[in-house]
């Protein structure tokens with residue numbers, strides 16, 4: 001429930017065309033799953049964000065921030081509060097004028113776009129991330145990684161906004177972000193990432209493009225890219241691989257409703273069509289219990305939950 005006074009104050013900040021009421025979250029998640037958010041709004045500037053956060057703080061309104069929704073499982077009931085998405089000024093990318101290996105990327109910019117920009121300019125180091133279907137903000141939050149690289153390797157610093165008073169921007173250096181395996185200091189939940197400064201290396205444009213193509217082919221070959229999913233469902237456990245443990249437990253193809261452990265890659269739960277959040281949760285619970293029974297390893301979810309839990 002969003003209070004009348006919250007709605008009134010939000011309308012004074014964000015124009016009507018950027019307010020979506022009862023917006024199905026299935027439109028904003030790569031799983032194509034999720035009931036309606038009471039209100040989804042797009043914030044385009046830092047000033048708007050500070051004003052909106054001030055309202056949400058003083059009104060004690062419930063809210064979440066969503067990037068490209070590629071690591072989210074949202075409840076079938078949806079989300080009763082406000083969903084913030086970044087756009088406008090947050091969807092930018094530029095090179096430092098003096099040091100062309102330093103690149104500033106707005107939090108909403110998608111990884112695919114970042115990859116094209118860097119390839120065109122012959123900047124290397126981001127190839128590992130080119131096929132990750134998230135925003136740069138979500139990638140820094142998750143310390144997303146693939147093919148031997150992770151965001152930690154290329155992030156110079158992060159510009160962020162505190163979600164409590166005085167809502168002022170701050171700079172976090174790489175070490176301040178406390179990057180770990182699929183984790184960062186941002187996961188404490190007290191900041192919103194506004195932009196990421198990355199340090200790349202000068203490279204050969206053709207070689208960079210070739211590496212990006214090679215990794216895209218690997219993804220297409222190994223991953224169920226034709227089905228909606230949130231990527232790897234579980235984190236890699238210490239000393240093993242989630243996909244191998246799931247496959248060894250005989251769970252490939254295990255399904256509940258429209259959700260299924262991918263036959264192509266056991267690390268992915270996919271939406272085969274019409275899957276509900278509850279179907280995915282049921283598959284995940286069964287996978288965890290079975291893998292634990294067979295290997296003694298309890299898999300931890302990589303996917304993040306909105307208004308639902310295992």
Ligand SMILES: Cc1cc2nc3c(=O)[nH]c(=O)nc-3n(C[C@H](O)[C@H](O)[C@H](O)COP(=O)(O)OP(=O)(O)OC[C@H]3O[C@@H](n4cnc5c(N)ncnc54)[C@H](O)[C@@H]3O)c2cc1C
Pocket residue numbers: 030064065066067068069070071072086107108131132133134135136137138139140141142143144145146186191192193194225229230231232304
């Ligand atoms: C087909 C497929 C393949 C994938 N492959 C990989 C892979 O190889 N490696 C990998 O690591 N991941 C992979 N993923 C998972 C996903 O793409 C990454 O976790 C990605 O970084 C999530 O970014 P997002 O913008 O979609 O974030 P979302 O899913 O929207 O959000 C994830 C979390 O980040 C938070 N967040 C998002 N933006 C911000 C911000 N600006 N400030 C603060 N918090 C923020 C959200 O609140 C949420 O808690 C894959 C997913 C799919 C569907």
